[in-house]
Amino acid sequence: MHYEGELLTQASQIGGLSFLDSLDTDSVLLSCLDQLMNFYRSDYGFIYIDTNVRTKNLTPDVPQTWELVASCIIDKDRLRIVKSSVSSVGVSPSLLSYLNNKDFFYSNSEIPVKIPEPEKTVNSLACFPLKISDVVCVVFCLCNTATELKEEQLVSLRPFLSSAALILQTEKQTSLSNxxxxxxxxxxxxxxxxxxxxxxxxxxxxxxxxxxxxxxxxxxxxxxxxxxxxxxxxxxxxxxxxxxxxxxxxxxxxxxxxxxxxxxxxxxxxxxxxxxxxxxxxxxxxxxxxxxxxxxxxxxxxxxxxxxxxxxKIISNDYHSIVQRYQVITNYAPVGLIQLNKDWECIYVNDAWCEYCHLTPDECYGLGWINGINSDDLEGTLNSIRVDLSSKGRYSNKLRLKTPLGRITWVTLDARSLFYEDGSINGVVISVQDITDYLKKERELKDIAETDQLTGLVNRSFFNDRLEVAINGIKRFGAVALLFIDLDKFKQINDTLGHEFGDELLKQVGERLRSCLRRVDTIARIGGDEFTVLMTNISNVQAITTTTEKLIDSFSEPFILGQQSVYVTCSIGITVGEDNHTRSKSLLRQADAALYKAKEAGRNQYKFYTPELDKSVNLLIDLRKSLRESPNDDFRVVYQPQVHSVTGNIVGIEALSRWSSPLGEDIHPDMFIRMIEDSGLINEFSEWLFEKVFKDVHQLREQFTEASDIKISVNLSVKQFRNRDLVKYLGKLCVEYAISPACFVLEVTETAFIDDPKLANLTLAQLKELGFSIALDDFGTGYSSLSHLRSMPIKIVKIDKTFVNDVIHDPEDAKIVSSIISLVHTLEMDVIAEGVENTEIKSWMEANNCFVQQGFYYYEPMPLEDICHLLKNRS
Missing domain, CATH: 3.30.450.20 (PAS domain)
Structure with a gap:
């Protein structure tokens, strides 16, 4: 609020405040009223003064009568002073009687008060006294308070009003002499x-x-x-x-x-x-x-x-009793205590201090107590205590106590000043507590927190700290190199030999890697079979290349796991930080991109980061973000019909996944599926894909009963076979969506058979037993197609579009495709031609007894809504 108008000019005219004439009493009183009205959100406020003030008779036993010296009103959130007298305000007699008879402290009553502007009567009166020399001289009255008066609020106002009274009383002691x-x-x-x-x-x-x-x-x-x-x-x-x-x-x-x-x-x-x-x-x-x-x-x-x-009445016996109690209490305390006088001489010491230092009390008295502090800590500790006690009155720190025989005890020392009544320093009390065991455990916990417990190397957290320190020192000590190391096909060792041998392999790998590095370099295991190396003080790239080749060569010798010799290789990605603008996150991302490139190039080699890798890195980051945060927004499923070329009926639909990066760019399925497999996200992606397909198929069957004869094809990637819960998961979805497994065709490539034939055969046999049909996709592009057709539970063969597209113009491809079709029919399997894009190819396939065809000649991949529209029109 802000003051407007005149400041109680009528008060000085009445003479009610004349005893405070040289002080700006108006400002003090109006400030009090302003604060009170603001605190209680009051509409009206009044200031009353005891009439005895005129005669300067402020004794408590003289009856008090009151005069109104100012009334205030809140007008548009501003405090406005209203010139008025008692009669013009129209205060009811009950209020004056209340003021005269009330033993003021604080009050909250319902007393009618007539307000001149606007003309009306209000209630809810709150009164606050202002005492001068223990006599209530001024009373503030508030009307129409918006806040209910509470005891805790009253308590908080007492210091406020006392301070106001002190301002008036301190500056105007003239009245007290009267x-x-x-x-x-x-x-x-x-x-x-x-x-x-x-x-x-x-x-x-x-x-x-x-x-x-x-x-x-x-x-x-x-x-x-x-x-x-x-x-x-x-x-x-x-x-x-x-x-x-x-x-x-x-x-x-x-x-x-x-x-x-x-x-x-x-x-x-x-x-x-x-x-x-x-x-x-x-x-x-x-x-x-x-x-x-x-x-x-x-x-x-x-x-x-x-x-x-x-x-x-405190006699000598009482004094000695107090001293004895003090000594007993302090000697039972689990901390060392020592009291010094103002000259830093010991005048009392308890048993715990003597035990820490192996000194007797007599040896501690005077300046002997400093012999218990380790000499290396003594000078710095005493200076710090003096400085902190003079400025803060207390001191705390860790230091070492030392016995005459050299035993060290780590303690926390806490010192407090003692004072005379006049405020001068009387002495110091020092307490110490043994923290030796605590520090030992703290160091052990720190080692646990910073060390990989399997290999003994530092862990990810500590490595990140060292990386930040190294980057900050580039300007002073030179460039840093960051190496990401990943074991090639480590999972196969875990799966075939067991995790026990896998852990032993990681230990031996850590030892070999460490033996190839300088003492100033840092090597860490950051998880799984992933290791990182931080090289500092790098003068040239050749030093990095030499060390990297040494790391790769260290894997040339076999690792001995139990009674077996195992050969393992590794891939390494390298990036270099050379200026002050280097950031740790950027280096980590770049090294990861270089490692991905090394694996993509065939493993057992190293790659340096180049700016061209940024696009791949960013794409991988976007892929992970899409899959984990918004798969339903960035991924979608489209469906391409498979048609019987003679009848024109849709006999099957293949589900195909599509991904639009957060930047809106459509990424080719071959690229992002490979990235998903390499980044270890295939299981998460598969769950989303199967959930989406089963949901769409359920919706399709609900709308079109004739769709029950249409087979739905879904591709299985190579790495999905490693998920031992795949069969159980697909069976669960069939039950959840009430769809028979016979409605689905699971398409696999020959690569799945080559990587792990035993696991592939077992998984496919279980899927077939459950009711799923198995199709061999991209037939003709592998290395052992005939053996797979004979040994695997395959029902359908899909001819790869690279052969189908050239059957018209390439006689050799025509012979191959014709032979495949004859072979498949001989084995009593179904055959589907992919990539049929024109009439000539369609007719050639029909002439060679391949009637189920798929390609742009018939339909492009389309969303589920278009499939529903297509089926509706055909019905």
Whole structure:
């Protein structure tokens, strides 16, 4: 909010705040009201002042009456001051009566208040007092508060209002001298009142006749009097014992000497212990009395201080008991404790400290305690303690303690300053705790966290940290080379020999690789059969080539696994970082791309990264992202019908996958399928593909009953045969979508038989037993087609389109295709011609008894919606 208008100009005219005339009281009070109204979101606010302020009579026992000095209203979120008087505001009598009779602290009441602008009556009144010298002088009233008054909110406002009162009181002590003119008649000493009123001991000032001229708050509570009741009363009325003190108070012969009451009886005495005090109500208290004297405005002021007599009852036995308890407690503590004085000399040490250092307490006293700190840590630790204690008051760190026999103990040291009452440093307390075992376990855990537990090499996390350090040092130490190493066909060893032998092989590989590297190079196993090497301080590319060839040559000797000798090769991808702009992620990506290129080139070799590889790398990244994050958006399935050339009927449909990269580019299936297989994502892709195809087939069968005779062909990749759950998974989908396996034809290539004939034969036999038909795809492009036709459970043979396209123009291809068709018929199998693109090829195939054909002459691959539309038109 912002202030507008005039600041309580009527207040100074009324004179209600004249006792605070030189302070900008208007700003203080309006700021308070502004904060209160803002906190409670109030519509209206009022400032009332006690009329006794005019007469400067601020004693608590004088009845209070109130005058309105300002009213405020929130107008468009801004605080506006309204000039008004009590009568013009129209405050109801009930409100004034409430203010006069209420014992103010905080209140929340429902009192009708008439508001002049606009003319209406509101409720929900909240009152907040502002106390000056323990007297409520100002009251803020809020109306139409939007926030319900809660106790925790009231508590939070007490310091706020106390601070406001302190601002007014501190700057305007003139009024306080009018409360006790006999004592505080000089403004510069008015602040003494605030100090005395905050003492725990009672303080009473008396005149020469022994009459009370001032009582602080503690003395008033002790005597059970108010300010007005106490002034002028003889102090002897409250003292019921100690005749010497009474005589001193009532003596008539006074001399201007340095004694407090100038009587012979107490000239040499100012302390009276165990004095019995009787309050105005008759309550008895035993206190110690001290007579004091001070000079205020060149005038002697005599006083009495009442203190609790319990303070003097701690005797020697109690002191020794406390010391004994302190020693027992500290000696039972599981930490070493030592107390130093301000000269850094030991004045106390507990048993734990002595045990850590193997020193006796006597040997620790004085400066002997520093002999327990390891000499290498001593100077730095003492300097750090001094600096931190002087600036922060505390110090914490790890250091070593050392026994006279040389045993080292690691500890955490914590030091705290001790202070005198005046704030000066009295000494230091130091505690130490043994962390030797903890540090040992911490180091062990760190080794576990940074080390590959199988090979003993560093792991991926630690390697990444070392890579960052190496990159940051390129400018100073030279280029770095990053090598990605992958074992060729490691999975076959795991599958044939078992994981135990696979783990043993990885251990031996780690040892061989490490033996080929310099001590400054870092080698890590980052997972599976993948290793990385970081070479630093590289002066030329030849150094990288030499090391890489040495790594590959290390695999020329066989690995001994149990009783078997196994030969293994590796592929390596290399990238080099040469400038300060190198980033670790870029190097990792580049090395991965180079490794992929080495494997693609035939394995057992190395490739350097080149910028041309970026496209392949980015494509692989996009492929992984599409498959794992949005397969249904980036991948799709299209269907190409297989037609009987004589009847024109659709007898089958082949499901073909398509991928559009996130950039919108359509990637050829041969490329992205190979990338999926090489990146180990084939199982994830297969699950998505089969789910999609089964869902589409279910939808097709629901819409067209005649579609039940149409076979659906799906390609199986070579690496899908390695999934031992393939048969179980396909059977589960058939049950889930209520589709017979006989509706599907699973197409495989001859490559699947070559890689692992035993596994391929077993998997295909299980699929055939389940009801699936098996087709041999791309027949004629392999190396052992006839043996596969005889030994594998194949029902359909698909002639590769590379032969079909040339049967018209190439007699040799025509002979081959004619022979294939005759052979397939002889073996009582079905044959399908792929790639039929014109009438001539169609007719040639019919003439050679191949009637099921597939190709652009009939249909291009199309989405499921178009297949449904095609079947609908044909029906």
């Amino acid at each position: 409360i006790y003119p006999a004592v505080f008649d000089d403004r510069q000493y008015c602040s003494l009142l605030a100090i005395l009123n905050n003492l725990f001991n009672g303080v009473v000032f008396v005149n020469d006749d022994g009459e009370i001229t001032f009582c602080n708050n503690s003395a008033l509570r002790l005597l059970a009097l108010s300010h007005s009741e106490a002034i002028g009363k003889p102090i002897k009325n409250f003292i019921t014992s100690d005749s010497s003190l009474i005589q001193a108070l009532v003596a008539n012969n006074r001399r201007a000497d340095d004694t407090f009451f100038n009587s012979d009886s107490c000239a040499k005495r100012s302390h009276f212990p165990g004095v019995l005090i009787s309050s105005f109500k008759g309550d008895k208290s035993v206190v110690n009395v001290n007579l004091i004297r001070c000079v205020v405005s060149e005038r002697v002021v005599r006083g009495i201080v009442f203190s609790d007599s319990v303070d003097d």
